[in-house]
Amino acid sequence: MTAEVAKYTMAQVEALELAPGAEHEQLEGWVPALATDDELRQALGKALDYRGDVTLTLKTGERIEAFIFNCQTGPTLAESFLQYFTPSSPEKRKVGYAEIARVEFTGKDRAAGKHWEDWVKAYNEKKAAGEKNIALVPDKLD
Amino acid sequence: MAVPISQMGTVAWYVIKKRLAGNKRYPLVLMLEPLFRCNLACAGCGKVQYPPHILKKQLSPEECFAAVEECGAPLVSLPGGEPLLHPQIVEIVNGLIARKKYIYLCTNALELKRRLPEFTPSKYLTFSVHLDGEREHHDYSVCREGGYDIAVEGIKEAVKRGFRVTTNATFFDGTDPNSVRGFFDEVMDMGVEGIVLSPGYSYDKAPDQTKFMGRARVRRLFRAILSNRKPTWKFNMSPLFLEFLMGDRKYECTPWGSPAFNIFGWQRPCYLLQEGYAESFKELLETTKWEEYGVASGNPKCANCMVSCGYEPSAVIEGFGSLKGFWGMVRGTFSRYPDPHALKLLNEPMPHGRTPLVQIDHSTQTLEETNA
Numbered sequence: 001m002t003a004e005v006a007k008y009t010m011a012q013v014e015a016l017e018l019a020p021g022a023e024h025e026q027l028e029g030w031v032p033a034l035a036t037d038d039e040l041r042q043a044l045g046k047a048l049d050y051r052g053d054v055t056l057t058l059k060t061g062e063r064i065e066a067f068i069f070n071c072q073t074g075p076t077l078a079e080s081f082l083q084y085f086t087p088s089s090p091e092k093r094k095v096g097y098a099e100i101a102r103v104e105f106t107g108k109d110r111a112a113g114k115h116w117e118d119w120v121k122a123y124n125e126k127k128a129a130g131e132k133n134i135a136l137v138p139d140k141l142d
Numbered sequence: 143m144a145v146p147i148s149q150m151g152t153v154a155w156y157v158i159k160k161r162l163a164g165n166k167r168y169p170l171v172l173m174l175e176p177l178f179r180c181n182l183a184c185a186g187c188g189k190v191q192y193p194p195h196i197l198k199k200q201l202s203p204e205e206c207f208a209a210v211e212e213c214g215a216p217l218v219s220l221p222g223g224e225p226l227l228h229p230q231i232v233e234i235v236n237g238l239i240a241r242k243k244y245i246y247l248c249t250n251a252l253e254l255k256r257r258l259p260e261f262t263p264s265k266y267l268t269f270s271v272h273l274d275g276e277r278e279h280h281d282y283s284v285c286r287e288g289g290y291d292i293a294v295e296g297i298k299e300a301v302k303r304g305f306r307v308t309t310n311a312t313f314f315d316g317t318d319p320n321s322v323r324g325f326f327d328e329v330m331d332m333g334v335e336g337i338v339l340s341p342g343y344s345y346d347k348a349p350d351q352t353k354f355m356g357r358a359r360v361r362r363l364f365r366a367i368l369s370n371r372k373p374t375w376k377f378n379m380s381p382l383f384l385e386f387l388m389g390d391r392k393y394e395c396t397p398w399g400s401p402a403f404n405i406f407g408w409q410r411p412c413y414l415l416q417e418g419y420a421e422s423f424k425e426l427l428e429t430t431k432w433e434e435y436g437v438a439s440g441n442p443k444c445a446n447c448m449v450s451c452g453y454e455p456s457a458v459i460e461g462f463g464s465l466k467g468f469w470g471m472v473r474g475t476f477s478r479y480p481d482p483h484a485l486k487l488l489n490e491p492m493p494h495g496r497t498p499l500v501q502i503d504h505s506t507q508t509l510e511e512t513n514a
Contacts, residue, residue, distance in 0.1 A: 007440035016356025018315070019446030048418075051191040067196055069406040070419045083406075083419070087195040092406075110191040119185035119285055136183040136285040141194040 028052065028112065030105040037077055043103045044071055044082060053087070053107030058099050065106070066093075073097075110139070144308075144336025144376035148265060149244050156216045157462040167398045167427055169215040170455045171246075173413045175404035176201045176234060178223040181252050184284050188414075190223060197223075199405045203233045209403040210243060212423045219246045219270075219400075226253040232260045239266045246270040248310065250284065254296030258303055268306040268378075270338060271297050275311060275325045283312075294332065301333040308378045310338035315355045319366035320488055326375050336378030340450045341387065343414055356446050361389035366488060369481035379450065381474025382457035382467065387448060388479070391457075395436035395444065398427060399455020411435045413451040415443055 008016075027050055032043040047054045048071045056064045066084035073080045080097040119136060126134045153170065160168045177200035180190045190197070201209075210218055218238055225231050226249050238245050244266050251271045261267065271293055274283035280290040300307045309329045313322065326337060341360045355363065364387035377384060385391045397412035407419035408426040412435070420426035436444055436452075460467035 006442070008437075008442060008445050009440065010437065013357060013437045013440075013445045015358055016445055017359050019354040019356045053193050067193055069416075072418065085196060085199070087193070090199070107193055110193060114183075114185055114187075114191070116186040123282065123285075132287070134287050135289075136185060138180060138183045138190075139194070141179075141197055 024111060027105045028109045032103055034102065040077065040097060040100065041073065044097065047103055050105060050109065051111040052105065052109045055104040055106040056095065056100055057102035059101045144378045146265060152216050152244065153458065154462040157459060161463055169213050169399060169401050170458055171217040171219050171400045172210060172213045172215040173219050173221060173400050173402040173451065174206055174209060175222055175402060176206060176220060176225055176228045176231065179227050180222060180224045181227060182250050182284050182286060200228055201405060203230050203237055206234050207237050210238060210241060213401060216244060218243045219248060221248040224250055226257050235261065235267060239264050242266065248272065251293035251296035252289065255299045258299055263304040268308055269300050270308045270310050273309040273311055273329065276321055276328065279321060297332050297334065307334045308336050308338050309334055312340050312342050313363065314342040315359065317363060319363060322367045330374045330376065336376040338378050341448050343447050343449045354446050357448060360387065360448050364388050366484050369479045369484035371478045380454055380457040380461055381471050382461050383450060383454040385474060386453055386457060393453050393456035394438055395447065395452035396455040396459065397432065397435055397452055400451040401426060414447065414449060
């Protein structure tokens with residue numbers, strides 16, 4: 001069974017030995033084509049899952065650097081909106097899907113390159129080289 | 143019995159009142175995440191990968207109190223991020239104690255010893271220290287050598303100062319049950335009130351992860367760990383939830399039992415999945431499509447989840463919601479769960495030899511499992 005399975009039966013769930021982990025697309029730098037409403041919805045769905053900032057260009061021409069944390073979708077674009085934080089503003093903001101002309105995945109993907117397997121490999125190499133106090137450190141905030 | 147009577151009584155009375163009032167969905171533990179910032183960088187963590195401007199944000203004490211009052215749960219867990227990095231964490235904790243909420247402050251304890259003088263011991267406050275196993279295993283798990291020693295120093299100081307302290311551990315595929323049992327001996331010797339544990343879960347938004355235990359494997363591992371218990375071990379958890387992990391009980395998820403609130407709002411549908419946010423707890427309860435989650439829904443995102451935030455509320459509600467459940471809880475509290483088959487497994491060598499480290503390769507050992 002893989003992550004592509006749409007729905008498990010209870011028997012499948014109970015017998016599951018290994019669960020597929022999350023697989024992430026490389027989205028950093030991506031600028032999706034937004035020719036149709038569906039393409040816009042899909043792009044914003046990926047932006048919601050993205051662990052970095054995106055840049056939204058509104059139909060007015062305004063550009064917004066945003067971390068999107070919530071998408072509320074309705075039957076039409078006019079009834080759908082997303083919520084975001086910008087790097088410079090403390091308040092949550094909201095924009096309608098119908099107002100968005102372009103989406104760019106401009107910010108660094110903060111979930112990329114942090115696989116457990118990478119740590120295991122690095123740890124074993126450093127240990128073999130006799131290093132002490134081996135550790136991963138959090139990214140700098142400034 | 144690791145959970146104090148006063149805390150059990152508060153939760154029992156709360157559950158009974160909710161049932162008598164005919165409430166179908168009610169919270170037991172508010173997962174209040176005051177910030178996402180952390181002083182560890184554990185590989186694969188699904189909680190802290192955000193841009194710096196998000197990591198710098200934090201809930202104010204007033205926002206925390208408003209969420210606690212709106213939710214009404216008798217227990218409040220303060221995870222994160224690392225709560226001790228919040229500059230107003232003492233004010234938040236004191237405000238929750240004043241509201242008579244039982245608090246579990248979840249910490250990696252890197253800052254615990256330094257911050258302890260700012261806190262006052264209370265029956266309402268427990269430091270729940272993240273320890274994933276014996277020294278080498280924990281350091282490997284949190285990607286920091288020396289992390290275990292600092293955490294243990296914090297635990298010992300907190301115990302000495304009269305605080306309630308538990309440890310909490312997450313176990314992943316390849317965990318050596320003997321190592322875990324040795325770890326239980328170690329932490330009980332430190333004087334902690336009890337142990338909290340949970341199987342790992344593949345966070346949808348975490349960095350790429352390729353292997354997580356499915357339910358069958360979780361049941362085998364926890365049956366090996368939790369059968370044939372030593373009398374010194376105490377668990378700060380529902381005995382029925384531990385039986386669920388061992389495969390002796392079946393539960394459906396109760397995602398609204400541990401709702402999560404953070405800088406984004408009320409998280410849908412649960413503490414683990416992030417599928418959007420509601421502006422209020424009422425909106426969360428009334429507008430989340432609950433039928434789309436839990437194992438019965440067939441949702442692949444829920445397929446391998448047996449995590450405490452979803453299933454322990456189910457166990458607690460059964461325990462305090464019926465005589466049969468209550469009797470099961472009493473029996474579970476005092477049982478040692480003798481199981482010769484599980485004992486046999488413990489005496490067999492691990493494929494990698496006895497090691498405190500989580501291995502990436504999969505165990506080929508088989509253990510006849512119990513599946514209620």
